[in-house]
Amino acid sequence: MPVDFALAESGYQCDKKDIDETTATELKIWYDNTFHLYRMQFDWLKNYARKMKRGKYDKKLAIKGIANNLVPLIMRDYKIENGLGKINKCTKLFLGLEIVDSLEESIKDNGIEYWIKYQIPPLQQQDLAKVMRLYGRKY
Secondary structure, eight states: OOBOHHHHHTTOOOBGGGOOHHHHHHHHHHHHHOHHHHTTHHHHHHHHHHHHHHTOOOHHHHHHHIIIIIHHHHHHHHHHHHOOOOOOHHHHHHHHHHHHHHHHHHHHHHOHHHHHHOOOOOOOHHHHHHHHHHHSSOO
């Protein structure tokens, strides 16, 4: 029973056969290429940069936070456009790990102070309308 090494290193025990890497990769590409989802990344970046500066950042909790909060939004948006079945917990954690790794890479590339001071640009009217239609509230 081979275990996914990257998830095991982060403290989660998931078998490789339980992870649907194709779906996780497809959802990651969807996340990176959908503006209103990709825009949410900046809130997570600022939060993780602040935690890293204070020394309270925990990768295991970061993966869990992304998997429980951001991944369902990605799945819902993807399902509206393309249809999507159920995804198991290990696949969600694997996608969370991929997103957290990309966030950590962005923080390392630009530095912690850059992300703490970063101001998120305001939404354009057409983007705001799409977000309100999808989520029923102003983001």
